[in-house]
Amino acid sequence: MSKVKVAACSGIGKVFGLLARESALEAVKLIGVDKAEMVCLAHVVTGEEESIDKTKGKKFITVDGCPTLCAAKSVAASGGVVCEQYRAVDEIRKYRGAKPGNASELTQGGWEICDAFAKEIADKILEVSEEE
Ligand code: SF4
Known part of the structure; x- marks a missing residue:
């Protein structure tokens, strides 16, 4: 069984990117490295x-910060199969008045959003993983 990427x-300029990365990392930790792995976006776009x-042809879940969707677009442009694409900005909107932090640091509230977001991403990883 191949790992979900x-x-x-x-x-790095706003809290959205930080929340996206922390949530993606936590999701992979939750689900376990036998089922999922992080892939470096910068490496994806080199075209090497x-x-x-x-x-x-690999199955991906992408976690972007904002509607520009850099990860989703870059993975798709490199031939990856984007099974689900998330945006941290959408997650933050679920918490009215939330102050999740800034580009370099999440607040306690930010970490709470991160935990819930990570769980959502982890559930999707599991679903995609079980489709094989
Ligand atoms: S999706 Fe792109 S533009 Fe938006 S925060 Fe991430 S890297 Fe920046």
């Missing part, structure tokens, strides 16, 4: 042979 956006091998 998870790619997170690399945004090794990165194409890791991406082409």
Whole structure:
């Protein structure tokens, strides 16, 4: 069984990118490295042979910060199969008045959003993993 790949956006200017990355990492930890693995987005976009091998035809879950969807678009452009695409900005909107933190640090409230988001992503990883 091949592992479900998870790619997170690399945004560093706002809290959305940080929340996306932390949630993706936590989701992979929750689900276990035997079922899922993080893939470096920067490597995906280099177009090198090794990165194409890791991406082409592989099942991905992407976790972006904002509607620009850099991870989802980059994975798809490199031949990956995006089974689900998430955006941290949508997750934050679920918590009215939330102050999740800034580009470099999540607040306690931000970590609570991260935990819930990670659980949602982990459930999807499991679902995609069991489709095989
Ligand atoms: S998805 Fe948004 S936050 Fe993430 S790298 Fe792209 S522009 Fe930046």
